[in-house]
Amino acid sequence: MNTVATTLFLQKSQEPMQWWNLPEVWWIFVGILLLLLEMLRPRRNSASIAKASIFAFAVMLIASLGWPTGLETTFFGGAYQWDGLAIFFKRIFLIAGLATTWMMRKCEAQGIQGRDEFYILPWFAVAAMGFVSSVGDFVTGFVSIELLTVCSYIMVAFYRSDRFSLEAGAKYLVIGALSTAFLVFGITILFGTGGSLRFDQLANSLASGHQDPAVTMGVVLVLVGVGFKLAAAPFHWWAPDVYHGAPTPVSAFLAVASKAAAVVFLLRLLIGPFAPLWTQCQQVLLALAGASLLVGNLGALSQRDVKRVMGYSSVSHAGFILLGISAGSQPAMLSVCYYLLAYTLATLLVFGVICGMIDKTGGSLMRQFNGLAQSRPGVAWLMTIGMLSLAGIPPLSGFFGKWFIFASVWQEGMYVMVFLAGFTAVASLFYYLAIVRHMFFEKPADGRAISSGLSFGYQLLLVVLAVATVAVGLVPGAVQRAIYALIFNL
Amino acid sequence: MIPTLDHYLVLSALVFCIGLAGVVMRRSLIVIYMSLELMLTASIIALAAFSRFNQSLDGQVLVFFIITVAAAEVAVGLAIIVALFRQRKTSHTDEIAWLKF
Structure with missing residues (x-):
């Protein structure tokens, strides 16, 4: 190789x-x-x-x-x-x-x-x-x-x-163009106050003049622009x-x-030009994280469509990631990377199952997945693995992602945020498990079984993603050490 | 009166706010899109002014990139709006809200 x-x-x-x-x-x-x-x-x-x-x-x-x-x-x-x-x-x-x-x-x-x-x-x-x-x-x-x-x-x-x-x-x-406009205006203000567009030079000049309200405004505008791309609340409403x-x-x-x-x-941005402004950034990030956790997890509860649930779920995961980033320590950065890896694998798995099944179920409404476990047990189990990992059930990678983030945030003394995140993580169980319940315990509405299969190649893709989701969770320490070695050049 | 940096910045802030108000208040996709372009224009004004008064060319370079990117965005954006209009016979945002739970 x-x-x-x-x-x-x-x-x-x-x-x-x-x-x-x-x-x-x-x-x-x-x-x-x-x-x-x-x-x-x-x-x-x-x-x-x-x-x-x-x-x-x-x-x-x-x-x-x-x-x-x-x-x-x-x-x-x-x-x-x-x-x-x-x-x-x-x-x-x-x-x-x-x-x-x-x-x-x-x-x-x-x-x-x-x-x-x-x-x-x-x-x-x-x-x-x-x-x-x-x-x-x-x-x-x-x-x-x-x-x-x-x-x-x-x-x-x-x-x-x-x-x-x-x-x-x-x-x-419209949302993309709006976030671009905010981002560019923020960059413009930072250029005006910092005198450069290079990250290293900007970090130097912002370190001396970080009391300037214009700098704060530029930073906030840039963070708003990034918040839109990240689908963090209150800039999330496009995502579902x-x-x-x-x-x-x-x-x-x-x-x-x-x-x-x-x-x-x-x-x-945070390790580059915004490093001198860390305390201001941290407050903004914490506010975004708290709002995303609440809005994402509570908003998903009332949804009836799996793709919309995934939209709100992605908002809540943006919240967890922002929470990890706002802890600001070296272990926090590692846990964010681990979390992102776990999230990537599980989300690709869930969307892969939806994409493979959507022509057989006729849509992505939750009730259209009724009885999937009887007709296609393998696919239903793959979906379950993805959902449980996203919800953070212990042996899977999603659990350790959340665990690492909670641990690093706890170390920084932000106990309230850990409790808030823990509460919303419990709430998220309801909507992730609702999909599992529909697949395993509900009868198909029109009595029609979902029959035709997936091609071998596509099954392979789903199985590889599922195995990776499980494997990253089975050896969390080793994966984190590998990420540590990669990022900190050991 | 010789215009100073502040004059340009006030103009830029005004244009940005007019654009933002247009995005929030107008209901036609085309007008919203024009307002978004106005917000980018605000940045262009401020960048050019900063470059001129700070004696640094970096801002001017970014201006060219913004113009180019905005043109690409408009090409794609208008294509989407035209396709939407052909299908729905309207570009009014109140009448194209079908994505609900």
């Missing part, structure tokens, strides 16, 4: 990295190559492009094992940083891209209109997120976040004949609607990859 990787990315750590070896350069190259392939291909049949895209994601994921770790360098005059944090998030993005493209293929097999761009756009979105994870100045940050957002608009509104998809696209468009209306693979992509990109952007 490693030899493939080293031939793909010529260098190991002794040789200095070159900009043309950066993974994003390769990812964009693959995207353009796929576009050219689509143009040259004789028949209008997306199968070959889909396969090529999935294959390329798999190759890039394997190649990511050969990336030089334990090395911190910058490129393009400090605009791009290569370090362990970036590597961790780039791998998450690749996993999300691979699973999403696979689900898109499944959606098209279900006869929903698909075109080749559906498989090509994730490449540009993943490359954009890769740049976000390495961001070193606000110009790069702004442009890469916008590339991600514009790709997401197209993907959300992709089913042009479907009224829900289009409406979700329009909503996401958009997750509901968007094609299921795209919902998965937004829930996992887009959120992870916002998290890494936030982390980069």
Whole structure:
């Protein structure tokens, strides 16, 4: 495996990295190559492009094992940083891209209109997120976040004949543009007060002038912009609607990859330019975290559609992640990374099951999953694993994610927040288990059993995600040590 | 009177607030989208002014990126709005709220 990787990315750590070896350069190259392939291909049949895209994601994921770790360098005059944090998030993005493209293929097999761009756009979105994870100045940050957002608009509104998809696209468009406007205005104010757009220079100049109210305003505006992308309350109201209306693979992509990109952007800001303003940022983050935990978990209780439940659930998980970030310690950062890994695997699993079943159940309402355990026990169990992990039931990775975050927040002395988070985590059991109850204990409404099966490849994807969800929970210490070694360059 | 940095910043803040008010209060998708562009314009004014008065070109560079990105966003955004209009025969936000539980 490693030899493939080293031939793909010529260098190991002794040789200095070159900009043309950066993974994003390769990812964009693959995207353009796929576009050219689509143009040259004789028949209008997306199968070959889909396969090529999935294959390329798999190759890039394997190649990511050969990336030089334990090395911190910058490129393009400090605009791009290569370090362990970036590597961790780039791998998450690749996993999300691979699973999403696979689900898109499944959606098209279900006869929903698909075109080749559906498989090509994730490449540009993943490359954009890769740049976000390495961001070193606000110009790069702004442009890469916008590339991600514009790709997401197209993907959300992709089913042009479907009224829900289009409406979700329009909503996401307005919200995305609004968050961009806040973000840019915040950046503008910071540029005016700090005199630079580079993260390191900005950190220096903000350290001396952090009493300035204009700086606080700029920071808050930037955090509002990030809050929209993160779907943190009170900037969350788009999430249930958009997750509901968007094609299921795209919902998965937004829930996992887009959120992870916002998290890494936030982390980069907090360890970079906002480091001198940590106390102000911490208050904002705690407020966002508390609101997200309450709104996400309580809002999901009254929902009847699994995709909407996942929308609110993603708000609540944004709350847990923000809570971990606001603890601000080194173990807290590790627990956030672990949490994000567990969340990624479980969410992809749940959306994968929804995507595979949605043509058989006829929709994503909870009652349409009635009796799934009798007709398709395997699929029902996979869904259950995903739901239980998201709810935080002990042997699964989601439990340890929550546990680590609670522990690191407790260490910082924020006991009230731990109790609030614990209370909302208990509340979340009701809606996650409601779906399980519908699958296992309710009779199908029209007495019709869900019969036809999933292809072997798709089953493989779901099983791998489920096994990973369980495995990450079985050896939480080892996984956390691996993340520690990666991020802190040991 | 020679305009100072403050004049530009007040103008920029006004334009931003007008844009935000438009997004919150108007009910036509096209007008909302115009208001969003107005908010970006506010940043452009302030960035150009900061660059001019701080003797630093970084802000001007960001202005070009904002213009380019806004153009790309408008291309995609108008396509979505037109597709929505073709289907629903309206671009009024009150009449396209179908996504509810």
